[in-house]
Amino acid sequence: MKQVSLLGATGSIGIQTLDVLRLHPDQFSLYAMGFGRNVEKALPLIREFEPSMIVVQDEETKRKLEKEVAHPQILCGGEGLIEASVAEPVDVVVNAVMGSIGLPATLKAIQSKKQIAIANKETLVTAGHLVMEEAKKHDVNLLPVDSEHSAIFQALNGEQRRDINKLIITASGGSFRDQTREELAGVTVDDALNHPNWKMGAKITIDSASMMNKGLEVIEAHWLFDVPYDQIHVILHRESVIHSMVEYVDRNVIAQLGTPDMKVPIQYALTYPERKELPITKNLNLEEIATLNFQKMDMDRFPCLRMAFEAGRAGGSMPTVLNAANEEAVQQFLEGKISFLDIEKYIEQALENHDRIHNPDLSTIISIDKETRERVRFQIN
Helix, strand or coil: CEEEEEECCCCHHHHHHHHHHHHCCCCEEEEEEECCCCHHHHHHHHHHHCCCEEEECCHHHHHHHHCCCCCCCEEEHHHHHHHHHHCCCCCEEEECCCCHHHHHHHHHHHHCCCEEEECCHHHHHHHHHHHHHHHHHCCCCEEECCHHHHHHHHHCCCCCHHHEEEEEEEECCCCCCCCCCHHHCCCCHHHHCCCCCCCCCHHHHHHHHHCHHHHHHHHHHHHHHCCCHHHEEEEECCCCCEEEEEEECCCCEEEEECCCCCHHHHHHHHHCCCCCCCCCCCCCCHHHHCCCCCEECCCCCCHHHHHHHHHHHHCCCHHHHHHHHHHHHHHHHHCCCCCHHHHHHHHHHHHHCCCCCCCCCHHHHHHHHHHHHHHHHHHHC
């Protein structure tokens, strides 16, 4: 039986990971779970799965939780996430936390030779060179949980990486795919959170609307599959049925199709290289769907995607700045302090004002991340 450490247990990916664990009680056990501050949401999960280790965001949340459950090991913050990732019984670490906070825990888990199921794209965006260097050094596979990267991973099974001609990442277009830039001027948080295809957390749904989510996925794909940015292509695909494709040098294209349900790639990452039944997910009915649509991605309409490609190509510390500025700006938008279009403005300013560091180490990355967030907050306030 595999012992699982789930970081980000109360988020969208975390909850769906627990749905998968329920299906296979003879194969998986939840050893550790980490969450932020949502004690009310976490309590029934703690009582159901009885993890040996719990990690919360801060001491205040810890005290609140201790009033509800008598648990021998409740840890806090980034250090707690690391302990939950490297604990000796843990076989698989599912990194589903939001943001760059998941980076140190992922690095330590790799060094401890844990299997990594990674849904935290910010880890690879912020420090892809460090993560992949450690993964190679310790012979650890990073199994992608994002539907797009899982699709590419599956399309590459049995193939030679040197035969890749192009990765084709599909994008739903998000909440505002049918609106012009002029029409985005007055959109609300509720408008942005109304995704047409997927049920996701607030931050990733906003990123989908701005197309930054796809930009982060491009950088993540670059690191996961060691493919140059000029060989990564993004295409708008409204139905979210084809999750991504790989074009090979002989012009064959292999695509992975499925219903838009994150439990599919989550389970595949957990059970790889085996496949298990997933009765809680709908079968894909192509006759019912009837038509699949594709459209060229407009970089002027979606400047966040353009900036992600530019930051990725520049490399070094630029993706760290891109991610930190985006996280902070999205949070400010969710709190009603800036407009939707302001998100891209503050990201662009952060990138323009940064002097690139070619090969930053972990402490430098953490420092740049913190400074970028502070600068964006200062500009807004």
